[in-house]
Amino acid sequence: MNVSIRKSTLNDLPFLEKIEKSCFPEFQQSSRRSLRLSLQSPAQQVWIAEVKEKRKITPVGSLILNLYQHTLRIYSIGVLPEYQSEGIGLMLMAQVKHVAISKGFDKLSLEALSTNTKLIDWYQKAGFVITEELPNYYSDGIHAQRMILNLFDPKERNGITNIIVVDNPKKWKLEIEGLRVISSKSYLSENEFQSLKNGRIFNLSNSYRYQSIGYYVSLLASAREHRAIPNVTTIRDFRNVSIIRTIAQDIDDLLQKTLEKETQNQISFNIYFGQTIDKNYKVLGHNLYRLFETPLMHVQFNKTDRWVIQRVSPLSLDKINNEDFERIQHFAREYFSRKRFQRHRFNNYKYDLAILVNPEEKNPPSNPEALQMFKDAAKKTGFYTEFITKDDYDRLTEFDALFIRETTSVNNYTYHFSRTAYAEGLVVIDDPWSILRCSNKIFLEERMRQNKILTPQTMILTKDFIRKNGFDKLQYPMVLKQPDSAFSLGVTKVNNPDELAHSLNHLFKKSDLIIAQEFVPSEYDWRIGMLDQKPLFACKYFMAKDHWQICNWNGEQEDYFGEVETMLVEDVPEPIIKAATKAAALMGDGLYGVDLKMIDGKAYVIEVNDNPNVDAGLEDMVLKEKLYLKIMQSIYNRIEMSRNIARFVSVETDL
Structure with a gap:
């Protein structure tokens, strides 16, 4: 049984009424008006579970969520009685957790009828606990139990240590929970910091010049696998205006727009923890901080025919005037009070993994159940995992690896995420060169032709x-x-x-x-999933109903996609496996989906895709959990391999 979960539309209103009448007693049923409001409210989300059987798509379950500031509340979750033994409720619950994690909620809440012990037991097995009884909640004499699921258990968490390193801590009067202010000499010499795990080091030393104490704070932070801000690469980038201008190309339009009304040909300002004193430069300052991640810096601009960055340089505390110092402390409090700097990680997790997702994407490469499987597999492999979105670009340096699970394109932010993550030393799937190569069919055709791989x-x-x-x-x-x-x-x-x-x-x-x-007509295309230049999974993608492609975007929604048949890799014809392996190797060693056709006993490559679909109930039908574990283990192994190479190779020639 193929089950998928999608966002609802107003066309789902009749089905939602059906769910209400078939799943809930009358006193719990929502009216048609209430359901319509849920479909239209920005403070609620409604999701529909569908089953595809013999080319027919049938809605079978629904989920209504209320979005509060810190809590995601399950307003209702229901599955048609005839489908209640198929695990669809668990899939809807996985969707709840996915929404909560991707949007940063701390906990889930719900209310359950006190007399429905079977339902309460089901929620308890999912991790919910009863926190209070709500007398007369539904009506007189009909009580409810409030149940809560904390997504992060404080008893099981071990915090990341945020440390500000300065030459003289006595001058820095800042008290924030979870933040320590120490001297640069302490960081370099004391055993506590030499053996510290999970450290994030904000280097505010008075000098970053080569072989100064400040320079060695960032250098040794990298050696200790702490997050250094600024890192040694950023410190070295400050010396070269050509590198600075190249890095800043992505924000050139913003730069010109921000400074277009300036009457002088030279201007400069300071950026303190991503903020500026002058609000006119606020957005530009934040973006410059994102590119040159340094707590305190000075930026100078010159104009001839257009504005250019003339210089970016780090600032030390002793170079900041007294008028700004109070503002800096205020900016620092705001900066370290943000949720991302209070993030915790579970014990025994060696690395941090970010999975880039787009909750609004209609046809993502992995459905919510698959994303949860990836997260579970990552946990077993040794990762602390977060689902991130495009709004988390400036958080990339918090992680050791990036796994992209939304549709990639050279022309949107997914490529920028990949490129930046790779430049920062993260392990990345999909890596930037895979996105570049696979996204262009001209490159693919030339690559296949030169290597004598058959194509139509x-x-x-x-x-x-x-x-x-x-x-x-x-x-x-x-x-x-x-x-x-x-x-x-x-x-x-x-x-x-x-x-x-x-x-x-x-x-x-x-x-x-x-x-x-x-044009080569066929009943189906082969899809061979490749990882580390080895076959990972094998499927037959059948053509969409009455169409010549596997996807028919102009058809009815239930007929968008053809059937999928998954099989053992060893059962696939040998020419298909050989051609897929050779074609994928020409793209790289990442995760790919190779599409092929078998014609007269010969395998023809149609295309090689980065970011291939891995959906629960489809591509994982043979390997099940092992599919997700294999991908997570590959990412883990890549990190381990990269850690055997000095991460500051670029500065070794100066030592």
Whole structure:
């Protein structure tokens, strides 16, 4: 049974009424008006569980959530009686936890009918505890039990130690829970800090010059596997204005817009813990801090025809005027009071893993059940794991590895996350070069051709080629692809010259080069999942109903996707495995999904995808939990390997 969970629409209102009547006593049922408000309220979320059987999609369960400041409340969770023994309730509960974690909630809450001991027992098995009885909660004489699930148990947590290192702690009057202020000499010499685990070091030494005490604070922090802010790489970057300007290219538009009304040709300001005294520079200052993560810094800009960064330099406390010092302490309190600096990790977790997700994505590469399986597997492997979103870009340096589980693109933030994480020394799947290579079909075609890997007959179309050769000599039908097409989007089938001309007129507006590929009809495509250049899983992706692709975005929602059949890798024809292995190796050693067709006993590669789908109930049908464990173990092994190489290689030539 294939089960999926999606966000609701107003079209689900009749089904929600059906759930209310079939699952709850009358005094607990929500009215049609109340359900409609839930569907439209920004303070609530409604999710629908669906079962796909024989190409038919049937809604079978629902989940309504209330979003409070710190608590995610389960307003209702229900499954049609005929499906209540299929584990769908557990999947909906996994979705609750996924929403809570991805949005940063501390705990879950709900109310359960006091006399429904079976339901209360089910919640208790899920980790909820009864915290209080609510007399007459539903009506006179009908009581409820309030139940709570704390997502983080303080008794089992071991805090990350946040430390400010200064030359003279007596000058720094800052008292914040969980934050220590020590001298640079103490950090360098005392056994406590030499053996400290899970340290985050904010280096405010008076000097960062080469081989100064401040320089060695950041250098030894890296050697001790503490998070150093600034790290040695950032300190060295300050010396080179070319590097500074290259790093700052991503915020050039913001820079020009912020300074466009300045009448002088030179301007400078200080940034204290990501904030500026002058509110006009607030957003620019925050973004500069994100790029050059340094607690206190000075930035200077010059203008000729446009504004450029002339200099970025760290500031020491002894160079800050007295008027600013109180503001700095205020900014520091705000900075360290943020939730991310109070984050805790569980005992016995060696590394921190971030899983990048997009809760709003309609067709993510992993469904909520799979994401929970990844988290569980990560825990068993030795990771403290957090689901992060695009809003957590400036938190990347808190982690040891990044695993991307939303659809990637060179032109959006997923690539920036990957590139930044890799530059900061994190292990990354999908790594930036895999995203670049797999996202462009022109690169893929050239790579396959040069390495003599069979693909359907392919040619690159340009406007000049069409002008010289016309449409009539080409073979039809053919498939046209945008170079950066993904997931069956940007892919068009044309049957004659007129259709080709019409499609190219549209496609050439987006790209100067278009892929034209021989149309090879088949009942299904092979999908071979590859990890570390070895086969991981194998599926047959059948074509969508009455369509020539596995996805039909123009069809009815229940017919978007074809069936999926998962099998043992050893049961796959040998030519398919050989071709998939060779094609994936040309992209890298990450996690890939290779699509192939078998024609007359020969394997033809259609494309190699980064960020392949791993959905619970589909790709994991054979390996089950082992699939998730294999991926997590690969990430863990990569970290272990990287830790055997000095992370400050770039400075060794100066020692």
